[in-house]
Each structure stands twice: as C-alpha cells, then as structure tokens.
Amino acid sequence: MTETRLRTWTHSAGYVLATVFIASLAGQNLRYGFYDLFYLASGMAILTTAGLIYTIINRRHQLASPGHLIILSGLNSGLVAALITMDGPGISHWAMPLLVLNLLILPLRQGVGLSVLLLVPLAVTLFLKHPASEALTITTGLLILLTVTGLYTWHYGHMAQSAEDLAITDPVTGAHNARFLDETLQKEISRAIATGHPLSVIHLGLDYADEARDLHGEDAIQAVFRDMTQHLFGVIRAGDTLYTLDDSEFFLVLPFTPEEGVRVIAERIRRNIAEHQWPVLGTATVSLGCTTRGSGDTRTDTLRKRARQALEETRKRGADSAWFSPGETIEA
Numbered sequence: 001m002t003e004t005r006l007r008t009w010t011h012s013a014g015y016v017l018a019t020v021f022i023a024s025l026a027g028q029n030l031r032y033g034f035y036d037l038f039y040l041a042s043g044m045a046i047l048t049t050a051g052l053i054y055t056i057i058n059r060r061h062q063l064a065s066p067g068h069l070i071i072l073s074g075l076n077s078g079l080v081a082a083l084i085t086m087d088g089p090g091i092s093h094w095a096m097p098l099l100v101l102n103l104l105i106l107p108l109r110q111g112v113g114l115s116v117l118l119l120v121p122l123a124v125t126l127f128l129k130h131p132a133s134e135a136l137t138i139t140t141g142l143l144i145l146l147t148v149t150g151l152y153t154w155h156y157g158h159m160a161q162s163a164e165d166l167a168i169t170d171p172v173t174g175a176h177n178a179r180f181l182d183e184t185l186q187k188e189i190s191r192a193i194a195t196g197h198p199l200s201v202i203h204l205g206l207d208y209a210d211e212a213r214d215l216h217g218e219d220a221i222q223a224v225f226r227d228m229t230q231h232l233f234g235v236i237r238a239g240d241t242l243y244t245l246d247d248s249e250f251f252l253v254l255p256f257t258p259e260e261g262v263r264v265i266a267e268r269i270r271r272n273i274a275e276h277q278w279p280v281l282g283t284a285t286v287s288l289g290c291t292t293r294g295s296g297d298t299r300t301d302t303l304r305k306r307a308r309q310a311l312e313e314t315r316k317r318g319a320d321s322a323w324f325s326p327g328e329t330i331e332a
Helices: 004-032 035-057 067-085 091-105 108-131 132-168 177-196 209-216 218-235 259-275 300-316
Strands: 199-206 242-243 249-257 288-290 323-324
Touching: 004 035, 004 091, 035 067, 035 091, 067 091, 067 108, 091 108, 091 132, 091 249, 091 288, 177 199, 177 242, 177 249, 177 300, 199 209, 199 218, 199 259, 199 300, 209 259, 218 242, 218 249, 218 259, 259 288, 259 323, 288 300, 300 323
Parallel strands: 288 323
Antiparallel strands: 199 249, 199 288, 242 249
C-alpha cells in the first residue's frame, strides 16, 4: 500500500469516527434540550463530513492537501468559541476527539500547534469557570492524551521514513537504488520540460569488474564499490543524484546540465577515479556513457537506454574513457 493510499484510509477513518462521535453528542443534547450545544455539534459534524468528502475527492493527492488544515482550524475555532460563550455540561470533553484528529490528519508540527492553540484557551476557561481541582484534572487528562497521541504519531512517521529509506537505498553503498531512479528521473524530466532547462545523465561502469571479482572475491569488490560510492559523493555537485544499479554500475542524474557540462563532469569523474588508490585493487578505471535530454525525450526509458548504449560504445573503444551519445569519445 502506498503512502498516499494509507493516508487516505487513515484520514477517512478519522473523519468517520469523529462524525459518529459528534453526531451522537448532537443527539444527546437534542434529547435533553440543550439546543445551543445541539447546533454546535451539528455544525461540527457537518465539518467532519466535509473533511471526509474532501479526503475522497483528493485521494490521489493526500500528501499535499491544504484543505485539511482549514477544516480542522474551523472545528477547533468553533469549540474554543463555544467554551468561552457557552456553559454547557461536559463541553470541555469535546476537545478529546479534536486533539486526536489534529494529530492524525495534519503533519506533526501543524497538529501539535493547532492542538496547543485549542488547549490554552480551554485551560484558561476551565480554571475561570470550574473549581481548580476539576479544571486541573481535565487539563492534565487532555495533556496526557495530546502527549501520547503525539508520541505515537512521531513514532509512526519515524518508522515510515525508515521503511521508505530502506526501500530506496542500497544497503551496501548507502546511495539510492535503481528502484528509486525512474521516479526521480521522471520528475527531473517533467521539470526540464516545464522550465526549459537542460538535463543530462551518466551511466558509469567499473572496468573489468568480473575479472576483479574472480581474482579478489565478492566481499573485496563490494568494499571497493562502497568506497567508490563515497568518493563519487565527494566529486559530484550539490543537486546531482547518484544511484547504484548493481555491484559494478552507477547512474548519475545531472539537472541543469547541458552537453558541454556533462562532458566536463564525466572527464572529471574518470580522472578522479583513475588517480585514486583503492583498497585491494590499487588502481581502478571506469567507463562512462553520457547523454543529454532532447526535446522529444519525455520518458525515463529513452534517456536510460541511450546512456546505456553510450556506455556500451565506450567499452567497445577501450576502458577508462567516456562517450557522449551521439558525440565523440573522450579518451584518457
């Protein structure tokens, strides 16, 4: 299940449960003749229903839906106004579902901020209208609820981020893996189309990787590959992204980089790796296939295929070199 779909289900469940809870409050207040509280609860139920509808409409865009903040701000503001102007029985307990809903629907910082804005006037009103012991008990209970819910939300977010990092990160090198490449590259292609800026890519392969593996073993090659990844992180520019495709190949995405720029970067990478002393191997070289997005390149597979073909071309012409497709070779 994707993060967007999970958030859609979570938001929908939260709004449904809140609607049922508040609607039951409305029914009880109507039964006992507290018409002001009935109208308040009915209005809040309408807002939570609107939140459910908004969630369904924006089910494909839950990670960027600002309407939730507006809906929840309305709910919290209505309750604060009711606390100040009304004197209904148990109205302070209505804050409990709102505190949970704030943290369940909104990003953690927004949810905590909105909850604090609800709790402060609530606590002041309680101490002004009720005995200190009763006000302290209610306020403490709400603070405990806010703390527990906040810690749970933080823990869930931390675990989700860790799971996402593991899914897109190569465990050996720490660089992004091939699974994440197509998603990022498609975003960069879309941005290049929208802005008109150039976009280049490099497919980089370690020369004689199979021979080195047979001679030194798999663990030694993985150690070299890991060290080479960290070395490349120090060579590439801020804004460029590095991906590992297998245990001997890399892929670089270079936004805002024209043909002249990718040629220079490829030569710098080739020279840096050739001049570096690597563990076990001593010296190592790489071959690089480079290309720049053309006006007709709108899909990731087009750029990746052309960069792959450029890598194969430079390997035909010898190790320790780079080839720009359809340009000329850059010899060592």
